Amino acid sequence: MSSNQTERKFEGWAAMDENAVKGGMKWTEYEPKEFAEDDVELEIQYCGICGSDLHTMSNGWGTTKGMYPQVVGHEIVGKVVRVGKDVKHLKEGDVAGVGAQCDSCLECVNCKNGEENYCSKGLTGTYGGKFSRTSAGSKSYGGYANYWRGPAHFTVLIPEGVDPAEAAPMMCxxxxxxxxxxxxxxxxxxxxxxxxxxxxxxxxxxxxxxxxxxxxxxxxxxxxxxxxxxxxxxxxxxxxxxxxxxxxxxxxxxxxxxxxxxxxxxxxxxxxxxxxxxxxxxxxxxxxxxxxxxxxxxxxxxxxxxxxxxSAIGSVKGMEECLKFAGDNNIKAWVKRYPMKEANEAVKSMNEGEARYRYVLVNEEHGGKLNA
Ligand SMILES: NC(=O)c1ccc[n+]([C@@H]2O[C@H](COP(=O)([O-])OP(=O)(O)OC[C@H]3O[C@@H](n4cnc5c(N)ncnc54)[C@H](OP(=O)(O)O)[C@@H]3O)[C@@H](O)[C@H]2O)c1
Ligand SMILES: [Zn+2]
Ligand SMILES: [Zn+2]
CATH class of the missing domain: 3.40.50.720 (NAD(P)-binding Rossmann-like Domain)
Incomplete structure (x- = not known):
């Protein structure tokens, strides 16, 4: 383990091949990016299952070939447990979320205009991507997992008044x-x-x-x-x-x-x-x-x-506005919660078109709640 890694062991449900989408993911340890001073680490409490997770696992878009293993999931909410020195808007103990994007150049005109999702240099997806700004070349891993580590810029505080389990699928x-x-x-x-x-x-x-x-x-x-x-x-x-x-x-x-x-x-x-x-x-x-x-x-x-x-996902500001709108208007997402250990069952059911309307995986040991 390199010096800037924590004792935390990063583990998640990995898609090893196209069969993962039928319920064939395997619980696997993986190496996250190197921790940078503008990163945070989350103890994942909730992760929604997005249609894009399924397309990725099945290689349905043809983008996953040669990219297995994949730990998907980009509707993540969790407790902040580690904060880099340069992070201003989050502190340990906060509940924060990250969506489908976990990095970009932060310098181009689109990033500067608050449209990081249209970064001129391309975005780093929360899974299936490669970091380039810090820990260049490291693979990004998503939220069907116990921890998430990545740039704080792409994490937002979950406001009071929005159930964090419902906030998770709002992230993407x-x-x-x-x-x-x-x-x-x-x-x-x-x-x-x-x-x-x-x-x-x-x-x-x-x-x-x-x-x-x-x-x-x-x-x-x-x-x-x-x-x-x-x-x-x-x-x-x-x-x-x-x-x-x-x-x-x-x-x-x-x-x-x-x-x-x-x-x-x-x-x-x-x-x-x-x-x-x-x-x-x-x-x-x-x-x-x-x-x-x-x-x-x-x-x-x-x-x-x-x-x-x-239209591609949303910007960081877009995620904040969406959460605020949901809180202000008392929007109730229709979510069904599955224990993280039953991720394969949830993915299989979603793949069969049974979700009404979003499944959310729950890590109870990190404070996630299986009941509303
Ligand atoms: N642009 C972006 O940035 C972005 C972000 C997130 C997701 N996505 C994409 O958006 C799409 C929807 O994601 P989702 O999470 O909402 O998925 P989802 O829950 O599976 O919903 C897809 C819906 O498509 C409809 N549908 C009609 N014919 C279908 C068919 N033959 N196979 C499957 N579905 C069919 C169904 O609605 P009815 O039963 O009402 O017809 C189904 O509920 C996915 O392609 C996903 O990758 C794009
Ligand atoms: Zn998504
Ligand atoms: Zn950019």
């Missing part, structure tokens, strides 16, 4: 939809908002958009979530089923903003665009495993003056 899933909802004026300039895909991200999007004052339409591929979507705050639910065109009949040009959080491989973008009013925005956050978008006919953009864009 919540912030990822909160950011474009805010950017495109949900509830203000965008009164009518559609959310495609009612999964972890989608359920946050419905909760947040409704709390922002928008009329929310949930767009789901089956009837299974009709009732839940209404309870989350949707005014109406459109079920696309096998015939999206038929499902959208009568709803053309009725929405100002659509957030697509589904990761279905065959999404009918032309049909989604038909729902937008002129000047409307369709923002993609879900990433299908096949990766590319279907052809969109130019007339469907030209004749309606609609916009297609994407």
């Amino acid at each position: 899933g919540g912030t990822t939809v909160f950011t474009p909802l805010k950017q495109y004026g949900a509830g203000t300039t965008a009164k009518d908002v559609g959310i495609v895909g009612i999964g972890g991200l989608g359920h946050f999007a419905v909760l947040f958009a409704a709390a922002m004052g928008a009329n929310v339409t949930a767009i789901s591929h089956s009837h299974k979530k009709d009732e839940d979507a209404k309870k989350l705050g949707a005014k109406q639910v459109i079920v696309t089923g096998d015939d999206t065109k038929a499902a959208f009949k009568g709803h053309e040009r009725s929405l100002d903003l659509i957030i697509v959080s589904s990761n279905a491989p065959d999404m009918p973008f032309d049909a989604y665009l038909s729902l937008l009013r002129p000047h409307g925005h369709l923002v993609i956050v879900g990433v299908a495993e096949e990766g590319s978008l279907p052809n969109v006919h130019p007339f469907n953009l030209i004749m309606s003056n609609v916009h297609i864009s994407g």
Whole structure:
């Protein structure tokens, strides 16, 4: 062990190959980055299971080949147990969270503008990345684990008034939809908002958009979530089923903003665009495993003056704003808690589409609570 390492033994659920997503992760010890004076160390209490964790473990995006073992998880909340000399905003004993990004250059124009998620030099993912600013070349490891170590800049204090177990999935899933909802004026300039895909991200999007004052339409591929979507705050639910065109009949040009959080491989973008009013925005956050978008006919953009864009996670400020918004508006995330030791069961169930709507892994020995 090098001198700047602690006695803590870093262990987590490692994906050794593509079968991990079916419940084949192995509990493994690993070497974290070298501790730097702008780092913190967390005793992990909670870690949400994000759809991206599954795509990574399964190599569904083709980005994981040669990158196993992977300890995924980027919706982390835990107790601060070690603080570098240069860290100003956290102290030992605080409860803090980290999302999908754990480092960037901190110097480029985007980093300086508080958009570290669009760093010109690229971001370091909380797992599956490589550090370059400090401990250059070390691999980043995520939160299905006992400890997390990394740059404090990317950690935020969990405010009083937000249950830390519910704050965990807000670190990625919540912030990822909160950011474009805010950017495109949900509830203000965008009164009518559609959310495609009612999964972890989608359920946050419905909760947040409704709390922002928008009329929310949930767009789901089956009837299974009709009732839940209404309870989350949707005014109406459109079920696309096998015939999206038929499902959208009568709803053309009725929405100002659509957030697509589904990761279905065959999404009918032309049909989604038909729902937008002129000047409307369709923002993609879900990433299908096949990766590319279907052809969109130019007339469907030209004749309606609609916009297609994407949005990546959120900035540090975005995470803080999301947590504050959740606290101020008493947003209750629908989470199911699993003991960390049952991570394989949770991942398998999520992979089978059973989550309603976010699973959160709990380390009870670090103060995480299995019951709300
Ligand atoms: N842009 C970013 O920065 C960012 C950040 C986090 C996650 N993501 C991505 O966002 C996507 C959603 O993540 P999540 O955590 O919300 O996942 P999730 O909980 O599994 O939700 C995905 C939803 O997609 C819909 N879906 C429709 N057809 C599907 C199909 N054939 N297979 C699977 N799902 C289908 C389902 O909703 P219905 O049943 O309502 O149709 C499902 O609940 C993932 O691709 C993830 O990687 C992106
Ligand atoms: Zn995520
Ligand atoms: Zn940068």
